[in-house]
Amino acid sequence: MNTKVKHTVKLTPKFLDVNGKRVAEAVAGDSFLTMLYRKFNMDYPKFFKMDVLCKVGFIASEILLNEEGGERFVPRADRAVILFNRNSSLNADRTFQRTIANTEEFYPSPSVFVYTLPNIVTGEIAIRNKYHGESSFILLPEKSQEAMNQAIDRAFMDGETTSVLTGWVEAVSETEYEAELELRIMNVSSPNIFKT
Amino acid sequence: MIVKKIGESIISPLGFTVEENFQSVMNGRSELRRYESLWNLPFPCFVSLIPDEILEAELARELSANVVASFRTKFEKIALLSAVKSVKQSGIDPKSERVIFILSSTKGNVELLADENLDLERVTPAHTAQRMANFFGNPNMPITVSNACISGLCAQIEAYRCLMSGQYDAAVVIGADVLSPFIVAGFQSLKALSDEQCRPFSANRRGLNLGEAAAAVVYTVADDSADGWRMLAGAVRNDANHISGPSRTGEGSYRALCSVLNDSGLTANDLACLNVHGTSTMYNDEMESIAINRAGLNAVPVNAMKGYYGHTLGAAGILETLLTMRALEDGKVPATRGFDELGVTQPVLVTSEPIDTQKRAFVKLLSGFGGCNAAASFNGYGL
Numbered sequence: 001m002n003t004k005v006k007h008t009v010k011l012t013p014k015f016l017d018v019n020g021k022r023v024a025e026a027v028a029g030d031s032f033l034t035m036l037y038r039k040f041n042m043d044y045p046k047f048f049k050m051d052v053l054c055k056v057g058f059i060a061s062e063i064l065l066n067e068e069g070g071e072r073f074v075p076r077a078d079r080a081v082i083l084f085n086r087n088s089s090l091n092a093d094r095t096f097q098r099t100i101a102n103t104e105e106f107y108p109s110p111s112v113f114v115y116t117l118p119n120i121v122t123g124e125i126a127i128r129n130k131y132h133g134e135s136s137f138i139l140l141p142e143k144s145q146e147a148m149n150q151a152i153d154r155a156f157m158d159g160e161t162t163s164v165l166t167g168w169v170e171a172v173s174e175t176e177y178e179a180e181l182e183l184r185i186m187n188v189s190s191p192n193i194f195k196t
Numbered sequence: 197m198i199v200k201k202i203g204e205s206i207i208s209p210l211g212f213t214v215e216e217n218f219q220s221v222m223n224g225r226s227e228l229r230r231y232e233s234l235w236n237l238p239f240p241c242f243v244s245l246i247p248d249e250i251l252e253a254e255l256a257r258e259l260s261a262n263v264v265a266s267f268r269t270k271f272e273k274i275a276l277l278s279a280v281k282s283v284k285q286s287g288i289d290p291k292s293e294r295v296i297f298i299l300s301s302t303k304g305n306v307e308l309l310a311d312e313n314l315d316l317e318r319v320t321p322a323h324t325a326q327r328m329a330n331f332f333g334n335p336n337m338p339i340t341v342s343n344a345c346i347s348g349l350c351a352q353i354e355a356y357r358c359l360m361s362g363q364y365d366a367a368v369v370i371g372a373d374v375l376s377p378f379i380v381a382g383f384q385s386l387k388a389l390s391d392e393q394c395r396p397f398s399a400n401r402r403g404l405n406l407g408e409a410a411a412a413v414v415y416t417v418a419d420d421s422a423d424g425w426r427m428l429a430g431a432v433r434n435d436a437n438h439i440s441g442p443s444r445t446g447e448g449s450y451r452a453l454c455s456v457l458n459d460s461g462l463t464a465n466d467l468a469c470l471n472v473h474g475t476s477t478m479y480n481d482e483m484e485s486i487a488i489n490r491a492g493l494n495a496v497p498v499n500a501m502k503g504y505y506g507h508t509l510g511a512a513g514i515l516e517t518l519l520t521m522r523a524l525e526d527g528k529v530p531a532t533r534g535f536d537e538l539g540v541t542q543p544v545l546v547t548s549e550p551i552d553t554q555k556r557a558f559v560k561l562l563s564g565f566g567g568c569n570a571a572a573s574f575n576g577y578g579l
Contacts (some may be wrong), residue, residue: 007208075436078449087320088304088342093378100381106238113382114440114565117362119303119343123566126434132451135568136350139322139340147337154357158431159459 007067011060011179018067033059040066044128048077048153049111051092053171057083057121058128058181059179065129068183076193078162080134080155081122083181084148085170088118088139096195121169131165134158143168152184162186199233201425202366203286203414204518205278208505212254213281217515221530221548226406226504227391227494235377239384240391243319243375244407244506246274255404257449271305271354272324272493274410276370279328280389286414288366290332296364297338299325300351300371301510307376328370336364345473345564347371348430349572352413353430356572359417366376366417372410382559384497386440388477396474396500396532399539399547402468406508411514423578425521428557430572431460440565442479449561456559460573466480467496468555469529469547473562474500476534479508485540485567487561499547503533513522516561517560517574524556525579 010017013032016024024039026032033055036046042062050058061081065072092115098107114120119137127137134155142145150164166182206213209227210220228244248270255264255273255520258280266277279297283290289483290297304321308314317323336404341350348371348505355367383389390403407437415427433451435443443449470493471482487493500517508515523530529551538546556576563569 077433081434086322090316090319093303093306093319097306097378100377101310103236103238105339106381107222108381108385110385110387110440113385116306116378116382117342117344119564119566119568120439122343123434123568125551126436126567129438130436132434132436134449135343135434135566136432137342139320139324140337141322142337144337147339150363151339151354154354154361155277157357157361158455160455163236172465173535 001156002032003156003184004187006183006185007064008182009060009064011056012057013175013177018063027145050124051115052174052177053089053091054115054121054124056171056177056179057169058124061125062179064165064183075130075132077132077160079131080161080164081131082136082138082152082155082164082166083122083169084138084140085118085168086140086142087170089116091170092116107182114137133161156186197360197417198227198420199356199415199424199427200418201294201413201417201420201439202260203282206409206411206413206515206518207218207274207278208409209246210504212344214518214522217571218519221504221519224533226533228506230391231344233345233494237377241380241389242393242405244389244405245375246408264341269305270310270374271372271492275324275370276328276331278372278410278412279368279370281482282412282414283332283368288414290334293335294365295334296336296358296367297325297329297334298342298351298354298367298369299338300347300513302341302342302344302347306378312449316448320435343564343568345509345512346562346568346570347510348428349560349562349570352427352513352572353432353570355415359415367415368412369415369514370410370412370533371511371514373511374408390476393534394476394502395534395536396476396502397540397544398535398539399537401476401478401539403478404502405506407508409505409508409511409515409523411518411536413514413518425574425576428575429456429569429571431455432568432570435567435569437567439567442483442563446483446490447561448567449484449487450490452569452571453487453559453561456571456573462557462573464558465556467559468553469497469499469558471516471558471560472498472500474502474532476502481542484561485542485544488544489542494543495545497529497545497551499532513560513562520558520560521574521576522577527552527554529553
C-alpha cells in the first residue's frame, strides 16, 4: 500500500515531541497530561473523567490533529482510528478490581468499568472528531513496527478509508505511559488497489 | 480469489462441536441459569457457564496433560481447545509462515488480577495469543482484536484482509471469553443485566445475560469457483456519539450494513436472514431496529442467539456466525429464544420459530461500547 506519514507525536511522562521536535517537557510535581491539556487550550471537560489510557490517547491525538490543520469536527467516514498496545486497559482493570476485591468493600462503579476496554480510547477519539469510519484496538505481544505497519496497510482495504490516525498507546499506570501516534495518508497518485 | 471457511469449532455449555451446538439450538436448549450469589456476588444473576468437570474431560481427550497444565486458566483452556479442533479439521499446517493466528477477546485472563501471586504479564490476551501461536509452532506475531462486543467480527474482517491482500494463505480466528466476578459485577454496575431469561427485541426485555464460550474458524483463499461458505465483505463503523450508549439513529450499524451490502453486491432480497446482536437491553435492540430499517432490511428475517448462550463477548461474533451457517445448510433460520412480543419502535421480522429458507446468504451484525459497530456478509455456495 502506497501511504505516507503526515505528522507524528510522541508523548511520554517526561516529554512531548511533535514531528520529531521537542515541544514540551514535564515539570516535577505537576501532572504532565493536565499541563498539556491547558497548554494546548483543549476545551473538552470530558478529559477529566477519562482514565489514563484515554487521556494519553486523547492528548496525543489532539496535538496531532491540530498539527494537521484544516477544519476539525466535521463528520467524516474516510478516516480510521487504529491503535495498538500490549497490555490492553490494564490500569483501569486494576482500578476496577480494587472495587470488588472483597465483600465488605464492594462498590463496583460504572464510570470505572466502562474504561476497562482498550477500544474506549479509539471511541473517545472518534466521538471528539465525529469520525464515523473504522475504529479498532489491536493488542500485540510486543511493540512491533512491522506488525503495526501491516495492520495499518490492511485498514486501507476498506473502500472508504483514505487516512488512518494510528500508533502505539500504552498506559500501565498513571505515571508509566507512552503514545507514539501518526497520521497515515493514502498517496493520491496511487489508486486503491483493493478497491473493486 | 475468495475467502472460504475450512475449519470450525464451538466450545460452549451446549456442546464441544458445532454440530452439538446446532442441534441444541434447534431443540431450543439453553444452559442459562439463575444463580442467587454466584462466586459470593451480592446479587442474583442469570448466566451460562461451561461446567469445569465436563471441560476437563474434553481437554483430556484432545490435549496432553502437560499442555493442559500449562494453559491453566479457563480462558486459555477454551481458547486453545477451540483452536486445536478447528485447525485439525481444516487440515492446514499451522507451522507455515503463510498462516496467521488472530484472537478475539474482551477481557482474556482478567480474573488473574484477583490472584495473590499475580503474574501481570499473563493478564493481556496478547500473551495468550502468543502462547497459542507458540503451541502450534507458528512463526508469525499473532494479532489480538479487542473491540468490546464486536471483536469476533473484527477478527474475521482482519482475517479476510490478511488473505485478500495475499500476505497469508490461511487465518485461524479464535474468539473466547470466560465469566468472572470482574465481568459480572461490571455489567451489573452498568445496570445492563437481567436476573431472568433475556428477551431480545421483546417489549418486556430487562437486560442481557452473560455466557461463556470459545469459537474458532479457519479461513483460506480459494479460486472463484470453490463451493462452501465464503466471507464476502466486512466493515467496522463508529457512532461517534457516546462511549457506552448506542446511537439514537443507529448510525454506525447503519453505515456498516450499507458498506457490507454495497461491497458484496447483496440486496435485501438475497438474504436468508440478518443475525443481529440482540443483547436484550432496551437501548441496543431499539438501536438495531432503527439501523435495520434505515438500511432497508425490514423485510429480512432477523434472529439473535443471546437467548441460548447469553452474551459471549469476544466469542459472540464467531459463535453466532458459525451457528447461522450451520442452520442455513439445513435451510433453516433458527428461532430467537426468549423473544415474545415485539417491543422496538421500528418493524423487525424477529423469528419466534425456526423458519425455512432456500437462500444461503446472510449478514451478521454486532455493536459495542466505544461506539463501535461491525457487519459482515457470508454466502454458502453449492450448499
